[in-house]
Amino acid sequence: MHKLTDLREILRYVPNYREKVFVVAVDGEVVEFEQFQNLLLDIALLRSLNIRVVLVHGAGHQIRRAAEEEGKPITNSDGTGVTDAYTLRLALNVSNRITHEILEGLAACDLRGACTNAVVAHPAGILRGVDMQNTGKVDRIDSAYLRTLLDNGIVPIVQPLGFDGEGHTFRLNSDAVAMHVALSLRAIKLVFITSRDGIERGGRLLRQLSVNEAEEILKQGREQLATDNVSKLEHAFRACEGGIERVHIINGRTDEGLLSEVFSPTGIGTLVYVNEYQSVRQAKKRDARTIQKLIEPSVKNDELLKRSRATIEKHIGDYYLFEIDGNPVGCVALHPYPEERKAELACLSVSDSYENRGIGRKLMNFVEKVARERGFKELFLLSTQAFNYFQQKGGFQEATPGDLPPARRQQWEASKRNSRVLVKPLQNAGAAAPGA
Ligand SMILES: CC(C)(COP(=O)(O)OP(=O)(O)OC[C@H]1O[C@@H](n2cnc3c(N)ncnc32)[C@H](O)[C@@H]1OP(=O)(O)O)[C@@H](O)C(=O)NCCC(=O)NCCS
Structure with a gap:
């Protein structure tokens, strides 16, 4: 869309979005972008239109960097590989730091936010003979808790960490967390904000993918996608399969990217959608x-x-x-x-x-x-x-x-x-x- 987002354009969509839940999932890296504060302002605008927003964040980028700084580089930082005690400690430190930065940013936009422990997880266990240690798997989302916050105008912040109720914390993949949160709240939209323009295949941006096309790419053309794109597309596909009609993947560096994506018919990134007429x-x-x-x-x-x-x-x-x-x-x-x-x-x-x-x-x-x-x-x-x-x-x-x-x-x-x-x-x- 245009630089100064057209208010009339936005208002056309408002009746469909009012009181509905948007799950906005930001990669850890995006929180450090110069444009991040503007993204929070976009969220403030969504809130002023009575759209309920849940913020899920990742931490992979910061975990990788912290490990490098400590001279102990790690290979698995996205919450899918093995999380040893050392990596878990890093994950806890950097996640809390990121959450704090988001809380600060929300306060600067006059928004109330709350760090949550709504993700109930259990150990991922032993996969193909490898003990995943502190890597977890989402068991369920305490949606009643998140709804209480949303009902009171608070933006819940969900970290890539899960709790088992017995004093253990697990490192989780933030794309999976976002998908589960969106499904449990029956969100109208799930928006992944990343460092890429969307899903790119062979260097070309794919603008719109029906859920069937997404499935086809995951089956046949996965090697043509960047690694982080695979996870986004996989979770977008699973979210659509679970009933989320529209999943967006956009670049966090684009000004007004969030608004342009959700309030314009063409969007700026990739839209994965359930074809509502296929039935x-x-x-x-x-x-x-x-x-x-x-x-x-x-x-x-x-x-x-x-x-x-x-x-x-x-x-x-x-x-x-x-x-x-x-x-x-x-x-x-x-x-x-x-x-x-x-x-x-x-x-x-x-x-x-x-x-x-x-x-x-x-x-x-x-x-x-x-x-x-x-x-x-x-x-x-x-x-x-x-x-x-x-x-x-x-x-x-x-x-x-x-x-x-x-x-x-x-x-x-x-x-x-x-x-x-x-x-x-x-x-x-x-x-x-x-x-x-
Ligand atoms: C009217 C009818 C087609 C609606 O189908 P549906 O799949 O249940 O409708 P939707 O899910 O799209 O919409 C449900 C909404 O419409 C409302 N609604 C349903 N029937 C309504 C009616 N007769 N008058 C006003 N609102 C009505 C529901 O309360 C609900 O509101 P909400 O979304 O604010 O909670 C269905 O009830 C029906 O088959 N009715 C009998 C046949 C008929 O009257 N056909 C129309 C004559 S051509």
Whole structure:
């Protein structure tokens, strides 16, 4: 994005981010960058927009340096190799020093921070015959504790250290800690701030990777990535698999990098994302029965109009299904009115046991995307009981039956259901932002 981050651009995203959790994971090295204080100012801005931020930090860079200064260089400093007693002592010293610097920096931005012991860990044990000694593995995150801090406007700081409750501390890999924290808090975003521009393959920055593409690279092209990139991509992939929809990897040296990444559709680093539409597919003739079953309860409640199997089959190409593990759990239809360049969103239904998981919204956004791609200028719908839903969650506005295409208006009159008419103009409205 531009130098002076556009406030309007930011405000477009705010409703989606308010009260949500961002986990920001900074490599140890980044804390020493000149731009680090600006990064904390960016976090202060996120806080002022009521976005909840957890800061996870690494310490590998400082551990390596401290060991060199003591004349005992170590090879494993990222919390994945063996941590002997000496390395653990260094890890404790430098981690506490880094946390202190972050606390100082937060205070300078008038933010409250707290060093935490929310990571419960156990020993990594003996791996392929090697005793990992004080290297730990995340057991669980005390998310209730972190939420208490977040509820009180405090930025929790999570170190790359874990506690076993019996007086032992373990050295952990900070990428893994960040991933576990994000998953346990169901964060909306996980942002890795590193000393690279993002994930680079063969020297080229990869801007956007779907979770499938990330998996493919980890399987086939891992040797083309820098070592620290492998860990970032691996944890980004695992976070996405666990339900975090967007993981960002950016360079801590870029001014306003954090804001540019999260508040612009294109971003500056690498975005690893879950393709939210990968569960949606167009219906086939043999799905007509399934669609009828899906809408049956809503038809009984007079939420949806009854449709015969033959009618559904006739227009089967208009229908889309949302599947979980291959089972259809929701449906929607997009009926075109090409003469008026309008399209109707119809038959949106989500099976009872899958309600309130955002599936309705995904189906609604999906047909909007299809309608835009097909060049329709307006999406409309008729609803008897869910008009608030479409207004609040879909951005539709109330209209009159006179706004309907004539053929649809005649049906509206004939049905006597008195449904409300809602519309959403699609031109000049700005497409859904992929980077959001
Ligand atoms: C309406 C419907 C499609 C929503 O599906 P869903 O997957 O549960 O919805 P989402 O998860 O995207 O959204 C849930 C949110 O919408 C709200 N919501 C659900 N139904 C609503 C309604 N009728 N009016 C207002 N808000 C509603 C929920 O309270 C929840 O709010 P929150 O996110 O602030 O907690 C589903 O309830 C349904 O199948 N209803 C019966 C059929 C129907 O009425 N279809 C529309 C006619 S075309």
